[in-house]
Amino acid sequence: MQKARKVTYQILYDGVEVGLSSRCESISYTDNDSGSADEITIDLADRNAAWAMGKGFVPEKEHDLDVSIFFHNMTGTNTYQKYHCGNFTIDDITYSGGSSGHKCSIKGISLPASQGFQTGKVSKTWEKVTVKQIAEEIKGKYGMTDLYFWAGEPIIEKIDQEEQSDSEFISKLCNDQGLFIKIYKKALVIFDKTIYEGRGITATYSEHDFEEWAWNTTLVGTYTGAKISYTQVDKNAKDEKEKTKVISVTVGDETRLLILNEKADSKEEAERIAKAKVNSENEKAVTLEFTALGDANIVASCNIEVKGMGRIDGKYYVTKVSHELSGGSGHKMQVSAYKIFERL
Numbered sequence: 001m002q003k004a005r006k007v008t009y010q011i012l013y014d015g016v017e018v019g020l021s022s023r024c025e026s027i028s029y030t031d032n033d034s035g036s037a038d039e040i041t042i043d044l045a046d047r048n049a050a051w052a053m054g055k056g057f058v059p060e061k062e063h064d065l066d067v068s069i070f071f072h073n074m075t076g077t078n079t080y081q082k083y084h085c086g087n088f089t090i091d092d093i094t095y096s097g098g099s100s101g102h103k104c105s106i107k108g109i110s111l112p113a114s115q116g117f118q119t120g121k122v123s124k125t126w127e128k129v130t131v132k133q134i135a136e137e138i139k140g141k142y143g144m145t146d147l148y149f150w151a152g153e154p155i156i157e158k159i160d161q162e163e164q165s166d167s168e169f170i171s172k173l174c175n176d177q178g179l180f181i182k183i184y185k186k187a188l189v190i191f192d193k194t195i196y197e198g199r200g201i202t203a204t205y206s207e208h209d210f211e212e213w214a215w216n217t218t219l220v221g222t223y224t225g226a227k228i229s230y231t232q233v234d235k236n237a238k239d240e241k242e243k244t245k246v247i248s249v250t251v252g253d254e255t256r257l258l259i260l261n262e263k264a265d266s267k268e269e270a271e272r273i274a275k276a277k278v279n280s281e282n283e284k285a286v287t288l289e290f291t292a293l294g295d296a297n298i299v300a301s302c303n304i305e306v307k308g309m310g311r312i313d314g315k316y317y318v319t320k321v322s323h324e325l326s327g328g329s330g331h332k333m334q335v336s337a338y339k340i341f342e343r344l
Contacts, residue, residue, distance in 0.1 A: 003073045007294075007325050011042065012066040018057055020044060020065075025103070026326035027069065029085050033300035033319045034180045035171065038110035040067060040088050043326075046102040052095040061090050064185070065108050069325065071296050081296035083323075086110050087185040110185050112142040117167050124161045130154065131177055135188050138166050144184075150191035151179050154272070157265035176262070178276030180301070193279075197317050197340045202302040203295060207309055211332065213290035215312045222285045225252025225344070226274040230264035251275050252344050275344040286339035288316055294323060294331040304337060315340045 009027065011020035023044040030039050042065070051058050067085040088108025096103050111117060126134060130153040139147045161169045167183065174181035174190055182189040207213070229248045249270045250257075258278055264270035288306070298304070302318050316337035325331040 003077050006072045007331055008070045008072065009325075010066075010068040010070070012064075013059065014064050015066060020059070023047075027067070027323065028325075029067075029069075029323045031085075031300045031321045031323075032182070033317075034182055035175070037183055038086060038088070040065070040085060040108045040110075042067070042106045042108075044104045044106065046095060046097075046104040049095075049097060049102040051104050052097070052102065059090065059093060059104070059106060061093060063090050064088070065090060065106070067108075069296070069323070071294065083296035089185060111167070111183060112144065112185055116165075117142050118165050120165055121163045122161055122166060122169070123163055126159045126161065127157065129156055129159070131156070131173060131179060131190065134173065135170060135190055138170055139188050141166065144186050144188060146187035148187065148189045148191070150195050152192065154268065156269065159263075175280065176273050176276060178272060178279060182301070193317070194343055196301055197303065199303055201305045201315065202297050204305045204307055205290070205292065206307050209292055211291040211293075213288065215286075215288050217286045218284060222256070222282050223252070223258040223278045224255040225250060226258040226260055226278045227254075228260040228262055228264070228270050228274040230262060230270050232265075249274065252278060279343045282341060282343075283319075283338045285341060286314075288312070288337045288339070289335065291332050291334050294325075294333045298333065298335060303340070304335075 009021050009024045010017075011024060013020055020042070024042060025045055026043045028041040032038055046052055050056060065088045067088065069083040069085060071081040071083065073079055088110050089112070090106055090108050092107035094105040096105070131151070132147075132149050132153055135147055135149065159173065164172075170188075171181055171183070178192070180189075180191050180193050180196070227248060227250045229246055232245045232247050247267070247270070249267055251271055251274045258274075258281065260274060260277060262270070262273050264273060298318065298321055300318055300321055304316050304318060306313050306316065317340050318335060318337045320336040322334040323331060
């Protein structure tokens with residue numbers, strides 16, 4: 001006999017079980033691949049409005065939540081999967097009441113607890129440095145424990161951080177260099193997307209696996225190449241007019257060119273930036289969104305395959321997974337992905 005599907009939770013507050021797990025009524029969790037932090041909203045029963053009245057233990061902002069979801073009997077009888085959502089800093093708390101009872105809604109974001117990471121403005125010049133070295137310094141500055149880095153390490157001759165937060169700076173730097181970055185509360189993950197796109201398939205889907213789906217292909221805003229112009233400074237030139245030269249570099253072919261004006265200190269760096277911009281834009285060329293039965297193995301940055309759907313068939317890279325869970329029953333996930341393509 002098939003056992004009922006159900007979902008249970010473990011919610012630790014500053015690493016300790018304080019009763020949030022048993023009070024949890026629903027969780028909304030979004031796992032993003034790059035450019036946006038993971039977010040979580042947890043709805044809890046506030047029995048007799050005790051928290052709202054400040055009685056006993058009360059959850060507070062800026063504290064840590066460590067959240068895991070357990071899936072029971074989702075893929076068969078006596079099956080069990082654990083999905084570790086991660087660590088989140090509480091940044092928003094709402095109390096409410098009415099005919100449905102008293103509730104507490106807690107929102108958390110997967111970023112370092114220090115406000116300075118997002119809001120502190122920093123001006124600094126980095127010279128003869130790699131992305132990994134910059135990431136190592138930022139990791140240490142905010143007390144992160146880990147840096148996971150899978151990419152090449154070309155030397156950047158010079159880069160200015162001009163009144164930017166460290167979060168904004170490292171994110172833009174990685175984007176300009178064609179690298180994926182995901183910022184967790186306690187870690188930085190940086191890699192070349194080509195490496196992850198080349199990995200195996202986590203799951204295969206056909207139309208009967210989808211509750212709803214939408215597939216899109218577009219030409220607008222996609223490119224076959226790019227032309228980038230940058231200013232080269234020759235400090236040894238005697239003539240003032242020769243001290244600065246505008247250099248243009250083209251990558252790819254010229255059928256649909258993306259025109260760029262960016263800072264670069266060499267032809268190699270200009271080419272990296274141009275290719276990164278084209279590749280990033282081309283991720284929207286073919287996209288897929290669907291709702292399906294929740295699977296703990298499907299995470300942002302994994303690869304999936306679609307079969308038996310004609311032109312929709314292919315290998316896709318997952319960019320976002322959203323989970324909505326309530327009532328302890330089974331759940332659905334909403335997945336966004338793009339079709340893997342040949343990068344410049």
